[in-house]
Amino acid sequence: MAGKTHSSAEHEHFPWKHVVGFILSIVLTILAFWIAIGAEIGSSAKLWIIFGFAFIQAFLQLFMFMHMTESENGTVQVGNTLFGLFCAIIFVIGSVWIFAAHYSHGENSKDGYSPSAPKQSEHSEK
Amino acid sequence: MGHNDSSYANAPLEYQSETGRLNILGFWIFLGAEIVLFSTLFATYFVLHGRTAGGVLPAELFDMKLVLIMTFLLLVSSFTCGIAVHEMRRGSTKGVVIWTILTLLLGAGFVGFEIYEFFHYVHEGASIHTSAYWSAFFVLLGTHGLHVSIGIFWITGVLFQIKKRGLTPQTASKIFISSLYWHFLDVVWIFIFTAVYLIGLGGLL
Numbered sequence: 402m403a404g405k406t407h408s409s410a411e412h413e414h415f416p417w418k419h420v421v422g423f424i425l426s427i428v429l430t431i432l433a434f435w436i437a438i439g440a441e442i443g444s445s446a447k448l449w450i451i452f453g454f455a456f457i458q459a460f461l462q463l464f465m466f467m468h469m470t471e472s473e474n475g476t477v478q479v480g481n482t483l484f485g486l487f488c489a490i491i492f493v494i495g496s497v498w499i500f501a502a503h504y505s506h507g508e509n510s511k512d513g514y515s516p517s518a519p520k521q522s523e524h525s526e527k
Numbered sequence: 528m529g530h531n532d533s534s535y536a537n538a539p540l541e542y543q544s545e546t547g548r549l550n551i552l553g554f555w556i557f558l559g560a561e562i563v564l565f566s567t568l569f570a571t572y573f574v575l576h577g578r579t580a581g582g583v584l585p586a587e588l589f590d591m592k593l594v595l596i597m598t599f600l601l602l603v604s605s606f607t608c609g610i611a612v613h614e615m616r617r618g619s620t621k622g623v624v625i626w627t628i629l630t631l632l633l634g635a636g637f638v639g640f641e642i643y644e645f646f647h648y649v650h651e652g653a654s655i656h657t658s659a660y661w662s663a664f665f666v667l668l669g670t671h672g673l674h675v676s677i678g679i680f681w682i683t684g685v686l687f688q689i690k691k692r693g694l695t696p697q698t699a700s701k702i703f704i705s706s707l708y709w710h711f712l713d714v715v716w717i718f719i720f721t722a723v724y725l726i727g728l729g730g731l732l
Contacts, residue, residue, distance in 0.1 A: 433725060448726070474551075
C-alpha cells in the first residue's frame with residue numbers, strides 16, 4: 402500500500418512548485434536586503450517594499466510549500482489563517498498607533514511611559 | 528467511518544484516515560493561534576523600538592553576514608522539508624528520511640548560529656535585562672528559536688517512527704503536520720528578518 406503512487410496533485414516526479422517557490426523566496430530575500438541596505442530611496446518607501454516582499458514570501462510558503470488549499474478543508478484553513486492575519490495586523494498596527502504615534506500627544510510627562518533616559522538623542526519623540 | 532475512508536483511497540497517504548484529516552485541519556487551527564502569538568510579540572517589539580535606555584544600539588551589534596546565513600539556513604531547510612513531503616507522496620521512505628535529516632541538520636545549524644548570536648550580544652552588553660528594546664528583541668527571537676528547537680526534537684521523534692513503522696496513513700500525517708510547523712517557522716522568520724534585521728541594519732524607523 403505504502404509503495405503505490407497516489408493520484409494526488411503532486412504526481413509529477415519533479416517538484417516544480419517547490420523549486421519555483423524556493424527560487425522566488427531567495428530572489429525576494431536578496432532584493433529586500435538590497436533595498437533596505439543599498440537602495441537610494443526614502444525610508445518609508447523602503448518599509449512598504451520590504452514588508453510587501455515579506456507578505457509575498459509568506460504566501461509563497463503557504464501555497465507552494467504548505468499546500469494550504471489542497472484538502473477538502475482548504476476553505477476552513479484559508480479562512481482561519483486570514484482571521485489570524487487580521488488579528489495580527491490589528492495588534493501590530495494598532496499597538497504602534499496607540500503607543501508610538503500618539504506618544505508625543507501626552508501632556509502629562511509622568512504618564513509612566515517616559516523613556517528611562519530622556520537625554521538620549523535616539524528617541525525620536527521629543 | 529470505514530465506508531467513508533474508501534473514497535479517500537486515492538488521496539495522499541496523510542489524508543487517507545479520518546484521524547489524519549482531522550489532525551491536519553486541527554493543526555491549521557493551531558497555526559492560526561501561533562500567528563496571533565507572534566503578532567503580539569511583534570507589536571511589543573515595534574512599540575519598544577528605540578527604547579535602549581542609553582545602552583548599546585541594535586545597529587551596532589547586528590551583523591549582516593550572520594543574519595543572511597541564518598536566513599538562508601532556515602529558507603533552505605523549509606525547501607528540503609517540502610521535498611521530504613514530495614518524496615513521501617511518491618511513496619519513497621528513503622527520500623523522506625534523507626530530506627528530513629537534511630532539514631534537521633539545517634535547523635540545528637540555525638539554532639547554533641542563533642545561540643552564538645545571543646551569547647555575542649550578551650557579551651557586548653545587550654542582554655534581556657539591558658533595556659526595554661533588548662527585552663522585546665530577546666523575547667521575540669527567543670520564542671522563535673524555542674519553536675525551532677522543539678521542532679527539531681519533534682521531527683526527530685517522527686523520523687524514528689518512520690524508521691520503525693514505514694509510511695502508513697498514521698506516520699504520513701505526522702510527517703505532513705510537522706512539515707506544516709516547519710514551514711510556518713520560516714514564515715515567522717521572514718517577518719523577523721524584515722522587521723528586526725532589515726529595519727535595524729538599514730536604519731529604517
